[in-house]
Amino acid sequence: MDENWMEQFQKQNLTTQLLLTNQYTEKYGLVLTQEDTELILEGRKNALQEQRRVEFGESILPRIIFEFCDSAYVRQDNYTQTLLRLQEIFFLYKNEMEDEITDDELLHFMKEQFETICYGDLEYLEGTCLTGFAEAIRAGYRGYKESEGYGEYAQFDAVPRWDYNLYLETLKELFWE
Amino acid sequence: MMAECGYTMEELVPLVGKLAGRYAGYESSSVSYEKAQQLMEAVIYCICEAQKASEANRTEVLHTGTGAKSAERDYQIGLDKVKEKVNRALQLFNRITDNFYFAGNQVLADTVLKGMPAFFKWYDIEYAPQDTILTLDYPVLRDLTGYCGVDAIYEYLRCIELEQYFLKHSDSKLTAQALARRGFGDSEQVGNLCEAVLEDMIYTSLQGRKMAEQERNRLGDQILEHLQKTFAQTELTEYLKTAINDILHRYACMTE
Numbered sequence: 001m002d003e004n005w006m007e008q009f010q011k012q013n014l015t016t017q018l019l020l021t022n023q024y025t026e027k028y029g030l031v032l033t034q035e036d037t038e039l040i041l042e043g044r045k046n047a048l049q050e051q052r053r054v055e056f057g058e059s060i061l062p063r064i065i066f067e068f069c070d071s072a073y074v075r076q077d078n079y080t081q082t083l084l085r086l087q088e089i090f091f092l093y094k095n096e097m098e099d100e101i102t103d104d105e106l107l108h109f110m111k112e113q114f115e116t117i118c119y120g121d122l123e124y125l126e127g128t129c130l131t132g133f134a135e136a137i138r139a140g141y142r143g144y145k146e147s148e149g150y151g152e153y154a155q156f157d158a159v160p161r162w163d164y165n166l167y168l169e170t171l172k173e174l175f176w177e
Numbered sequence: 178m179m180a181e182c183g184y185t186m187e188e189l190v191p192l193v194g195k196l197a198g199r200y201a202g203y204e205s206s207s208v209s210y211e212k213a214q215q216l217m218e219a220v221i222y223c224i225c226e227a228q229k230a231s232e233a234n235r236t237e238v239l240h241t242g243t244g245a246k247s248a249e250r251d252y253q254i255g256l257d258k259v260k261e262k263v264n265r266a267l268q269l270f271n272r273i274t275d276n277f278y279f280a281g282n283q284v285l286a287d288t289v290l291k292g293m294p295a296f297f298k299w300y301d302i303e304y305a306p307q308d309t310i311l312t313l314d315y316p317v318l319r320d321l322t323g324y325c326g327v328d329a330i331y332e333y334l335r336c337i338e339l340e341q342y343f344l345k346h347s348d349s350k351l352t353a354q355a356l357a358r359r360g361f362g363d364s365e366q367v368g369n370l371c372e373a374v375l376e377d378m379i380y381t382s383l384q385g386r387k388m389a390e391q392e393r394n395r396l397g398d399q400i401l402e403h404l405q406k407t408f409a410q411t412e413l414t415e416y417l418k419t420a421i422n423d424i425l426h427r428y429a430c431m432t433e
Binding site for chain 1: 194197202205208210212213
């Protein structure tokens with residue numbers, strides 16, 4: 001028997017799981033091909049190795065897909081690449097948050113920021129939104145347990161999202177000047 | 178380590194996976210390498226415990242089959258054995274600390290009276306049974322380097338129980354003198370109390386009087402040389418057993 005039969009079995013199992021998500025995601029115009037799944041699983045293997053993590057049973061990938069498939073910023077042309085990056089970011093921040101946060105809490109937080117703060121910018125999600133949140137968690141913040149990861153970012157956001165003076169100035173420029 | 182418990186990686190990984198799921202409260206699909214390693218060690222520790230118990234009791238037949246089911250059964254038996262051992266260690270600890278004698282030696286007092294309660298408080302039977310937690314600073318006379326987890330603690334406490342028996346049954350005046358001479362009384366000196374007391378008993382028994390350190394060392398060397406010339410290794414062990422028994426009989430209310 002092949003020495004890596006477990007790995008082979010898991011890969012086959014995951015491929016099936018990923019292809020099955022198409023049944024749900026096609027209503028959002030998102031479909032994975034066999035080649036896409038192979039690419040994503042290769043990325044998964046690398047991301048896990050790089051972050052020194054192990055998945056024993058169920059993979060996080062189908063849950064990432066279900067969480068992000070209705071995003072305004074995920075389209076068929078960037079679907080595979082987005083999934084590849086999202087799983088990298090997910091494993092990175094499981095470590096950065098020292099496993100204090102559950103999968104669901106982290107996915108909820110990521111999705112919410114991806115939609116409302118980052119406007120689909122994965123670099124901003126990784127380098128800004130998650131960094132501040134991870135710092136707070138490492139410092140002992142546990143408020144996300146109650147909120148399940150929703151509505152958390154405002155208290156850690158260093159950027160003023162609403163500038164009253166700027167708004168007035170723009171309004172004047174547009175309508176009165 | 179895998180060979181140590183007789184199972185292959187393929188048989189152990191599903192068990193580690195289940196344990197990882199329970200550890201993360203089924204809310205995390207992945208764990209770090211370090212955590213996975215710790216859980217693998219936990220599984221192997223329990224399986225080894227089951228196998229040791231089986232060898233000792235010859236009652237439960239273990240590892241008759243192969244595969245994950247057999248490993249899981251052995252793991253469960255081992256986990257129960259670990260729990261039993263923790264209870265036995267706790268009983269032993271309670272017995273020892275009842276009228277605990279430490280002759281003012283802070284290392285012994287800290288290791289047993291402060292360290293052991295911390296061990297029982299923090300010991301994680303399910304996810305880190307292999308973790309000894311304590312450094313066991315007070316040195317007992319038995320080499321326990323091959324032990325870890327509750328095994329190490331249990332064997333250590335057994336040594337301490339024997340030492341307590343010895344110290345409590347020894348001539349209190351001679352014990353106090355011996356410990357004071359070696360600087361053990363009211364101090365943080367690291368060393369075994371019984372060794373100091375027994376050594377003193379031996380020299381006093383040989384000369385019938387107290388001796389200066391230099392004189393004792395000289396005499397010690399002479400005795401060793403004489404014994405090595407006179408006896409073969411096996412005879413020497415028997416001779417020393419008889420001699421120590423004789424000394425204990427004379428200076429402590431003990432027969433063995």
